[in-house]
Structure formats: structure tokens, C-alpha cells
Amino acid sequence: MTVRTVAMLSAGGLAPCLSSAVGGLIERYTEVAPEVRMIAYRNGYAGLLTGDAVEVTPEVRAVAHRLHAFGGSPIGNSRVKLTNVADCVARGLVTQGQDPLQVAAEQLARDGVDVLHTIGGDDTNGTAADLAAYLHGNGYELTVVGLPKTIDNDVVPIRQSLGAWTAAEQGAVYARNIIAEHTSNPRMLVVHEVMGRNCGWLTAATALAHHQWVKGAEFSGWLENSAERWDVHGVFVPERPFDIDEEAKRLRATMDECDGVNLFLSEGAGVSEIVASMEESGGKVPRDPFGHVQLDKVNPGAWFAKQFAEQLGADKVLVQKSGYFSRSAAANEADLALIRRCTDHAVDAALRGESGVVGQDEERQDELRAVEFSRIKGGKRFDTSVDWFTGLLADIGQA
Secondary structure (H helix, E strand, C coil): CCCCEEEEEECCCCCCCHHHHHHHHHHHHHHHCCCCEEEEECCCHHHHHHCCEEECCHHHHHCHHHHHHCCCCCCCCCCCCCCCHHHHHHCCCCCCCCCHHHHHHHHHHHCCCCEEEEEECHHHHHHHHHHHHHHHHCCCCCEEEEEEECCCCCCECECCCECHHHHHHHHHHHHHHHHHHHHHCCCEEEEEEECCCCCCHHHHHHHHHHHHHHHHCCCCCECCECHHHHCCCEEECCCCCCCHHHHHHHHHHHHHHHCEEEEEEECCCCHHHHHHHHHHCCCCCCECCCCCECHHHHCHHHHHHHHHHHHHCCCEEEEEECHHHHHCCCCCHHHHHHHHHHHHHHHHHHHHCCCEEEEEEHHHCCEEEEECHHHCECCCCCCCCCHHHHHHHHHHCCC
């Protein structure tokens, strides 16, 4: 296969891998196929629909390595679903009567794109697969090679999505400072709400990282400066149902003993109950273009805090969300190594004409490969039986 023009875009929410992944793709092409033209569509599928593309110039190639040190996306993101015609029209990305899928496909054809690299979650990569299928049906062959970006680590069958390790590490840094607020008031309930719509992996990994920091910190043991007071007291994820009243009894004892309680809550925990309550009362449930409940507007952390506060006898409640802090960080060393392996493989696969989402395939002995689009889906559940999580719960006394 002859590759003349490569395009890339990043879409969906941010993750601590986007900048590095873009840099890694540029570096790999420059190394193994410097003659290939590279362009980037700005702001994800929005840029593709409007033809807003920029050239990757020799000057950009020369400094691409610098992107590894930054968070965010150097080419911009957006949440656009090409099959949601009404939303695309409302945003002014297409006109009434146009098919966004056709508009995007024709733009790729006009730009002479042979390979499209998409950096995103299952929605982003699924949309790219739809584009390739549409073009194929119209006699135009496009190789699409995606990279799995989501801090939730919930893409089936990818073992580890890019940026998730960093997000957990940064969430623990955030928690460290937020939990210090317990010294500002007696009987403080601190709820640390962590991103994770359907998967509790990030909440669990963030709580573990904070717990490990507590175990390694040299506290004085004097009054509020103690491991018991700074530690995690409860972890709640969507995959592990719990009885609020029973948990409240356990946590009331912690509140009485430590004069405060620190909870780590996945934003997706209990959402079905919250949504049912809103609908029962006649309220409108806010949803995004993909049909997902807009969790920032539903506010699960505040809902759970309200359920617990009275039963724990909390004098003050603090609910804080680490999502935007953790997802915007630069990739850590573990993620940088994984990103490098994936971007190198993605470029090599693209040059072979091999489409798919590059990652460790859990169903193929964790082989790093371009996983077929037909097997990619979101909503992978966190396995709460893994040793590191059960060990964490045992350490904090949560049954």
C-alpha cells in the first residue's frame, strides 16, 4: 500500500496522553516515512466536517518531542457524533439536509487522506470505523488506526488505555490536598468524586495510590496529623453495590473516632438510582450528544454526600471533583512508555494498510496489535475481585 497523506484527530474528553500521542505519531512517521504528508484536523470531528486542517510542517516535526511534556491536546478536541445529525446541524457543522458522515467522508477524499489516526475512546474510534465503511462502500479505501484514550480504562478488549495510569496518580495528588481540608473543621465529611461513568477502575486506582502514599508518609501522629485521619475510609464504584445505611453505620464509627471521613466515589456509582429519582419527580435528565447522562449536571457526589451526612453526624461536607485536574496532566513515565509502544505500532500498522485500535488485546494474551473495530466497545467493567482492590478494601475495613 502506498501512503501519501496521513491525517490525525483527537476527540472526546481530555486524557494525559493526547499531546504525547500526537507527538509520537509525528516522530514515528518522520523516522520511518519522512516523505509522507501529515495533516491534523483541529478540534476532532468538528474540524473534519468544516475542513479545518493544518499541515505538520518540517518545523513542527523538528520539535514534536516537546509535546511529550504537556497535557491537553495540541490539535484540540470536541464531542461530535457524526450520526447525530440534529446536533451537527445545531452546531453549524453541517447544513439542514446534509449527512455528516457523507460530509466528513468527502472531506477526507478531497484532502487525499490515505490513513486516518483517531485518538479517543470507543465512540471516537467507532465513528472512524463508520467513516471507513462508508468510504469503502463508495469506492474509496481508507486505513483507520485508532489509539485508545480514556482515563476510565473501560475499552473492550484493551488491557490498558492510554493516560489512565497518569490520571490515577494525579487524582491521588489532588486527594492529598483536598483531604488536608479536614483540619479546617471538626467532623468533616470529604467526598472525592472521581471520573468513571460505567467503570470504577479509575476511582479504585486513585484511592489505592492515595492509600499507598499514606502508608509511606512520615506522620507525626500528633492530633490531626495521623495516618488514620488522612487515609481512605470508603471506596464506592458502579460494579460493587452497597447498602447506604449499613455503610453509614460503619462510617459513623470512623467519624466518631477520627473526627472525619474521607470517601472516594466513582461518578457513575448509583447513577441509575439518581436518574430514577429525577424522572419520578418529573425532572429532565440532561444528556450529551451520545445519549450519555451528563454527570456533571446530575452531580452524584453531592447526592451521595447528602445521603451520608446526616447519618454520620457530619458538621461540614466538602465535595470535590478531581476529573479536570487529573485528565489534563502530562503523561507520567509509565504512560509515556505505553504511548511510545502504541504510536510506533500504529504507524507501522498504517503503513501496512492494517486498520484497528492499537492496544494490548486482553483476548489474545495481551498481544500489542491493531484490534478489529468490530470488537471495540466501551463500558468494560472493573473487576472488583483483583487482589490490589480487595487488599485495599481489607486495609480500610470496608467489607
